[in-house]
Amino acid sequence: KESVPLQAKFLQGYYDSPAIERLDHGTGYIVAMGDDKKKEKEFKEKGIKLPTTVEANNWYIGFNWLDPVVGKGNSPEQAERNRKLRQALSIAIEWEEHIAIFERGQGMPAQGPLPPSLFGYREDGPAAFNSVVYRKGPDGQRVRRSIDEAKQLLVEAGYPDGRDVNTGKPLVLNFDYQNAAPGAKALLDWYTKQFAKIGIQLEVRATDYNRFQDKMSKGSIQIYFWGWLADYPDAENFLFMLYGPNAKALTDGNGENNSNYQNPEFDKLYERLKFLEDGPEKQEIIDQMIVLVQKDAVWSFGYFPTSAAAYHQWVSNGKPTQIIRNHIGYLRLDPELRARKIAEWNQPIWWPMPLILLALIAAILPAWFAWRRRERETAARSIANENHAS
Numbered sequence: 001k002e003s004v005p006l007q008a009k010f011l012q013g014y015y016d017s018p019a020i021e022r023l024d025h026g027t028g029y030i031v032a033m034g035d036d037k038k039k040e041k042e043f044k045e046k047g048i049k050l051p052t053t054v055e056a057n058n059w060y061i062g063f064n065w066l067d068p069v070v071g072k073g074n075s076p077e078q079a080e081r082n083r084k085l086r087q088a089l090s091i092a093i094e095w096e097e098h099i100a101i102f103e104r105g106q107g108m109p110a111q112g113p114l115p116p117s118l119f120g121y122r123e124d125g126p127a128a129f130n131s132v133v134y135r136k137g138p139d140g141q142r143v144r145r146s147i148d149e150a151k152q153l154l155v156e157a158g159y160p161d162g163r164d165v166n167t168g169k170p171l172v173l174n175f176d177y178q179n180a181a182p183g184a185k186a187l188l189d190w191y192t193k194q195f196a197k198i199g200i201q202l203e204v205r206a207t208d209y210n211r212f213q214d215k216m217s218k219g220s221i222q223i224y225f226w227g228w229l230a231d232y233p234d235a236e237n238f239l240f241m242l243y244g245p246n247a248k249a250l251t252d253g254n255g256e257n258n259s260n261y262q263n264p265e266f267d268k269l270y271e272r273l274k275f276l277e278d279g280p281e282k283q284e285i286i287d288q289m290i291v292l293v294q295k296d297a298v299w300s301f302g303y304f305p306t307s308a309a310a311y312h313q314w315v316s317n318g319k320p321t322q323i324i325r326n327h328i329g330y331l332r333l334d335p336e337l338r339a340r341k342i343a344e345w346n347q348p349i350w351w352p353m354p355l356i357l358l359a360l361i362a363a364i365l366p367a368w369f370a371w372r373r374r375e376r377e378t379a380a381r382s383i384a385n386e387n388h389a390s
Contacts, residue, residue: 010310011046013342017311017318020328026050026308026320031104046345047313052306053320054108056115056230058238060302061093061191062259066249067222070173072262081157086297088153090133091145093194093300102187103305110301111142112290113238119278120235120286127286130294130301150198162199172201174222178212191225219249219260226258227302230323235286236274242293243270261298314338 010018018025030050033040043050063070063086070086073079099107111130114121121127129142137143151161158165173195177188188204195202207215215221230237240246244262246255269289276282293299309320314334319327 026310052308054304055307059227061300065260066219084153084157088150090297090300091150092197106306107303115304126290174203176221176224177206178209180206217253266292
C-alpha cells in the first residue's frame with residue numbers, strides 16, 4: 001500500500017494523470033473544485049487540465065413491451081392508452097434533478113437514445129429535442145412539459161388521479177432495480193417520488209444483478225433501469241437496442257433489446273441503416289427512427305453521463321473517454337516542463353530546521369545544567385568528607 005495517496009502524488013507532479021491508462025478520472029476533481037475554493041485555486045494555479053465530454057453511454061428507464069399495462073397493448077385502443085401512460089411517466093421523471101443530485105451535475109438529460117458525440121445527433125434535429133417530453137420556451141430553450149400535462153395524458157390513458165377509470169383501484173407499477181444494497185435507498189425513494197407526482201404508486205423490486213438479469217431474460221419485468229456503453233462510436237450501436245429481432249425475452253437473453261420493443265416501421269428503417277455510411281441518407285433515417293421511439297416512449301430516455309480527464313499541463317492530446325483504452329501512444333509529453341514544475345512544487349522546506357535546533361537546545365540545556373549541578377554537589381560532598389576524616 002502506498003504511503004502517499006495517489007491524488008497527492010498527482011498534485012505533486014510525480015504522476016502525469018491519476019490513471020494514465022484511462023483518462024476519465026477528472027470528474028471527481030471537477031466536483032471537488034465546486035465544493036472547495038482552495039482546491040479550485042490549487043488546480044488552476046498548477047494548470048491542471050480537466051477537459052470534459054458527454055460519453056457514448058446512456059442510462060434510462062425502460063418499459064417492457066410485453067407487459068399489458070405499460071407495453072404494446074393487445075388492441076389499437078389499448079396501444080394508444082398505454083402509449084399515453086408511458087408519455088405521462090416520461091414527463092414526470094425529472095432527469096435534470098436526478099443529474100443534479102445523484103450525478104453531481106455531471107451529465108445531460110437525454111432526448112432520445114443517441115448521444116451527442118455520434119453522427120446522427122444534430123442540435124436542430126429530433127435527437128436533441130424530444131417534443132413529447134419538452135416544449136420550446138420563449139428563448140428557444142427546452143422546457144420540460146408540466147405535471148398538469150402529464151396528468152392530462154394519464155386521464156386519456158384511463159387513469160385519472162392515478163386510478164383505473166373502470167375499477168377505481170389505484171395504479172401500482174412494478175420497478176425492477178439491479179441493486180438491493182442499503183446505499184440504493186435514496187435513489188429508489190427518488191424514483192418513487194417521481195411516479196407519485198402524478199398519483200401512481202411504484203412498487204420497487206430491488207434484487208442482486210444476477211437475479212435482475214434472469215428476470216430481464218425471461219421478460220418478467222414491467223419497468224426497469226439499465227444502461228449501455230457503446231462498443232463502437234456509431235448510431236447503429238444504440239439503435240440496435242430497439243430492433244425487434246434483438247428482443248431479449250425472444251432470444252433467450254441474447255439480444256440487447258431490453259424492452260422487447262416491436263415496431264415494424266422502426267425495424268425496416270434499421271435494416272437500411274446498418275449498411276449505410278455516414279451521410280444525408282443515414283441522417284434522415286436516424287431522424288425518423290428517433291421520432292418513432294420518442295412518440296412510443298418505449299424508454300424514459302434518462303441521461304448521458306459526462307466524463308472528464310485529469311492531467312498536467314505538460315500532457316497533450318489527452319481526450320476523456322471510457323470507450324478507448326489504447327490511447328497512451330498518442331499522448332505527447334513535455335519532459336522539460338514536467339521536471340521544472342516538479343522541482344518548483346516540491347522544493348525542500350528549510351525554515352523549520354532552526355526551530356527544531358532551538359527546540360533541541362532548549363531540551364538539552366536544562367538537562368546539562370542539572371547534570372553539572374549534581375557533579376558539583378557530589379564533588380563538594382567528597383571534599384567535605386575528606387576534610388572531616390583528616
